[in-house]
Amino acid sequence: MDVKQLRYFIAIAEEGSLSAAAQRVNVAQPSLSQHVISLGRDLGVKLLERSPRGVSLIQSGEVLLSHAREIVTSLETAVESVRQSGAEPMGEVRRSCPKLSDDGQCPPSGPVGHLD
Numbered sequence: 001m002d003v004k005q006l007r008y009f010i011a012i013a014e015e016g017s018l019s020a021a022a023q024r025v026n027v028a029q030p031s032l033s034q035h036v037i038s039l040g041r042d043l044g045v046k047l048l049e050r051s052p053r054g055v056s057l058i059q060s061g062e063v064l065l066s067h068a069r070e071i072v073t074s075l076e077t078a079v080e081s082v083r084q085s086g087a088e089p090m091g092e093v094r095r096s097c098p099k100l101s102d103d104g105q106c107p108p109s110g111p112v113g114h115l116d
Contacts, residue, residue: 005035013057036048
């Protein structure tokens, strides 16, 4: 099982149709169907019920959908956090003064700039 399969499964569950889900995730319908079959095989359960009206989740599919959404959301949050950690520093900057001037102020510091 991988994240791609979980994303595909979420799309199928939300769209209620393999063809609509295939368009949403930009994958050929037979390939999408194979991913879902493989996912169910890996888990040892049936996930979907097919009908002329589309697909619907059975109980095991509902359970997987809940976890899949949490996993995908958590992964997206982790990716965003990591990307932001490489961005410009953020937060409050405080300056301490080892010695105050006669008027009780911090002596002037050098020019402010970026840390490189």
